[in-house]
Amino acid sequence: MSRMQDIISNCYRPKWWTRSVYPYLSEDLVEDIIYSYFRKTSQDGFDLMDEDWDNCFLLDACRYDMFADLNPFEGRSEHRISKASSTPGFLEANFSGKQHYDTVYVTANPMHAIDEWCDVTLDDVFHATINAWETEWNTDVGTVPPQKMATAVREANKTYPNKRLLAHFIQPHHPFIGPTGEKISDSGMQGRKKAMASSDEVANHEEKVWEQLKRGNVSKQRVWKAYRENLELTLPHIQTLLDNIDGKSVITSDHGNLVADWLWPFPKRGYGHPGGLLAPQLIKVPWVVLDNNGRKTVRSNRPVESGDSHESDEIRDRLADLGYRS
Numbered sequence: 001m002s003r004m005q006d007i008i009s010n011c012y013r014p015k016w017w018t019r020s021v022y023p024y025l026s027e028d029l030v031e032d033i034i035y036s037y038f039r040k041t042s043q044d045g046f047d048l049m050d051e052d053w054d055n056c057f058l059l060d061a062c063r064y065d066m067f068a069d070l071n072p073f074e075g076r077s078e079h080r081i082s083k084a085s086s087t088p089g090f091l092e093a094n095f096s097g098k099q100h101y102d103t104v105y106v107t108a109n110p111m112h113a114i115d116e117w118c119d120v121t122l123d124d125v126f127h128a129t130i131n132a133w134e135t136e137w138n139t140d141v142g143t144v145p146p147q148k149m150a151t152a153v154r155e156a157n158k159t160y161p162n163k164r165l166l167a168h169f170i171q172p173h174h175p176f177i178g179p180t181g182e183k184i185s186d187s188g189m190q191g192r193k194k195a196m197a198s199s200d201e202v203a204n205h206e207e208k209v210w211e212q213l214k215r216g217n218v219s220k221q222r223v224w225k226a227y228r229e230n231l232e233l234t235l236p237h238i239q240t241l242l243d244n245i246d247g248k249s250v251i252t253s254d255h256g257n258l259v260a261d262w263l264w265p266f267p268k269r270g271y272g273h274p275g276g277l278l279a280p281q282l283i284k285v286p287w288v289v290l291d292n293n294g295r296k297t298v299r300s301n302r303p304v305e306s307g308d309s310h311e312s313d314e315i316r317d318r319l320a321d322l323g324y325r326s
Helices: 003-010 014-024 027-041 064-070 087-095 146-159 191-195 199-205 209-215 220-244 312-321
Strands: 055-060 076-081 100-107 126-131 164-172 249-253 258-262 269-272 284-290
Touching: 055 220, 064 220, 064 284, 100 146, 126 146, 146 164, 146 220, 164 220, 209 220, 209 258, 209 269, 220 258
Parallel strands: 055 164, 055 249, 100 126, 100 164
Antiparallel strands: 076 284, 249 284, 258 269
């Protein structure tokens, strides 16, 4: 059998790749092959702002399969393909160079405020950008708890009743704040306090939960349970908002998460949500439509400047709580 025939006969056999190919490839080359494969085979992502909705509740890093298993809502439930596998990519793909002056964006995620990580200025995109991560951050858990985010969303709706409302919750993205998650030592759990110390001290004491999972220091079952708890804690607050805010609403996500999933057809597992990796578990997101609350009368007006003066160290501290390091 020729070498080409060997490749053709075995290319769909993970064990053959593991035995005959991967030992001779560098880690960077393997990564390039995997990323390229998923870029070429993935479907085109949907445009969030082109969809018909008055209120959009965006659950950060929410996998379709986990949401489908827990979905308590009576609306039409489908899925969509996201344009990106990470929050910066999602924001850039959906909002760069766009003007949505009929929309107010309320966000618990500070990712957009670091220019080197996210190349989009949201003050130029929306009528108003409300940074709930500035006012509602809980330093004990290193995130914006869902109940605090829900309060910020209600206030935004009262202030801007004639605007589309895009509410970006940070959960189920870690840090995990449920009973299982609280017991997992994670660089994201007390990240803001630890970010105040030297970088060496941070690196020596704790790892991101995905690194711990990769090393086998925490089980997949335990991480999945903690991840699931974050969503379970958030869904009741979404329901309360649905009960109290007028308009056609949708529930979706910016991207999913890899929890030691196989990146088929490659014999390699994935962790977290690497930017640019368009694997199915990362870009298949929930899409629930609830249109039983009438419609808003939406008007477009010039943007309101946020007036916020962000200190990059503070933003980095809060992103460190979410597991991001520069």
